[in-house]
Amino acid sequence: MPLHILGPMVVIGIISIGIVLHLLGNSKRLVFTNADQVIERWLREHPETLVERVEISDTGHQAIVKSNAGIGIIWVMGFDTTSRLINLPVQTSIHPSGISIKLADFTAPRIKIDLNSETSRSHWITIFAKKEPSWII
Secondary structure (H helix, E strand, O other): OOHHHHHHHHHHHHHHHHHHHHHOOOOOOOOOOOHHHHHHHHHHHOOOOOEEEEEEOOOOOEEEEEEOOEEEEEEEEOOEEEEEEEOOOOEEEEEOOEEEEEOOOOOOOEEEEEOOOHHHHHHHHHHHOOOOHHHOO
């Protein structure tokens, strides 16, 4: 087969796979609806920890986890999750849909957390500033 035809066929094939995956529902973003769901996902990456407390963001795309190993953050990436144990306090800043935290981690240097209300923003900032006694380990 001539090379000038092979390139467009590859592109069409990749686009077709993307469309099929989308139509099958594989492009939906996971939403945390309860603490058990967060704990299950957290334990996939941190099986050695015991989870003591969970708080889910307003949109359900991020959560703070308090475990016997420390405070962590877990967030949605498509239909999967990733998480990090973090050392408090962390630097926070406000952005239009919530707050942003800055981590000393080159693989996840900044994480945006969706928080709709000023009360939620203040509460999470207080946790990340290590000023919320119930979250201090």
